Amino acid sequence: xNRKISFACLSVVFAGIIAxxxxxxxxxxxxxxxxxxxxxxxxxxxxxxxxxxQSTFIRAIAEARANDAKTxxxxxxxxxxxxxxTLKAAKMYYDRRQARDTYTSMQASPKARRVVSAQPTSAVRxxxxxxxxxxxxxxxxxxxxxxxxxxxxxYRNQVDALLAARAQGKAPATFEAQLTTLAKNMExxxxxxxRDMTPSEYxxxxxxxxxxxxxxxxxxxxxxxxxx
Numbered sequence: 707x708n709r710k711i712s713f714a715c716l717s718v719v720f721a722g723i724i725a726x727x728x729x730x731x732x733x734x735x736x737x738x739x740x741x742x743x744x745x746x747x748x749x750x751x752x753x754x755x756x757x758x759x760q761s762t763f764i765r766a767i768a769e770a771r772a773n774d775a776k777t778x779x780x781x782x783x784x785x786x787x788x789x790x791x792t793l794k795a796a797k798m799y800y801d802r803r804q805a806r807d808t809y810t811s812m813q814a815s816p817k818a819r820r821v822v823s824a825q826p827t828s829a830v831r832x833x834x835x836x837x838x839x840x841x842x843x844x845x846x847x848x849x850x851x852x853x854x855x856x857x858x859x860x861y862r863n864q865v866d867a868l869l870a871a872r873a874q875g876k877a878p879a880t881f882e883a884q885l886t887t888l889a890k891n892m893e894x895x896x897x898x899x900x901r902d903m904t905p906s907e908y909x910x911x912x913x914x915x916x917x918x919x920x921x922x923x924x925x926x927x928x929x930x931x932x933x934x
Contacts, residue, residue, distance in 0.1 A: 786901070793905055797912070834924075835917045845870035847918070852903050852911035853892065861892045865918060872924075882922035889919035 736744070840847050847866055854862075865888050871877050878884070893915050900908055 789900065789905070793900070793908060796905055796909055833913075833917055834920045835914075839914065839917070840869070840921075843873060845873035850911055850914055852907045853896070853914065855899060855902075857895050857899070858892055861888050861895070864888055865892075869921065872921075885922035886919045889915045889922075892918075 835847070838848065845866065845868075847862070847869060849862060865885065868877070868881060868885055868888075872881065893912060896908070896911055896915070903911075
């Protein structure tokens with residue numbers, strides 16, 4: 707009888723082992739709430755991955771735009787240097803041509819050679835304002851468009867006042883120094899607007915200011931009879 711009991715116990719144990727083995731590979735059964743929770747967790751992970759990808763994409767775009775801005779800045783600097791070199795070359799060319807023309811005309815006229823020998827070389831090379839640029843009777847200057855910008859207004863007014871005073875015989879003792887300084891200051895301001903005009907406009911405006919400065923050598927009203 708004891709053998710029958712032992713056999714029965716072993717049978718129960720083996721049956722339990724077999725049942726456990728049969729159910730070991732099955733996934734645990736989840737409730738609907740647990741399934742929804744797991745789905746939401748996976749969805750949140752997917753959203754987090756998407757946001758991370760979007761952040762990486764936006765950062766890449768920002769870096770690309772920054773690189774583009776640096777490239778454009780370098781191109782603009784290169785263009786500015788190139789334009790400045792072109793203007794310097796053009797100015798050198800016009801200065802040399804003017805000096806050559808002046809020398810040729812002086813050589814052709816004995817009277818002019820005598821006048822030149824009595825004047826400084828810089829005075830020969832400098833051309834004064836013409837009648838179309840300046841009214842000697844009133845001291846009114848006809849400013850070119852390139853010099854009518856707002857940032858030059860105060861300098862234009864001061865130049866006009868000095869030349870008007872000269873026309874009335876009331877030029878101050880510092881007439882030449884003031885006019886030269888004003889013309890130089892205007893040239894410095896003009897240089898900051900070089901990108902707003904063509905090279906020919908810039909050079910013409912610069913020569914105009916040089917002619918304004920040349921007027922400083924003639925403070926007396928009698929000098930207005932001088933023909934440029």
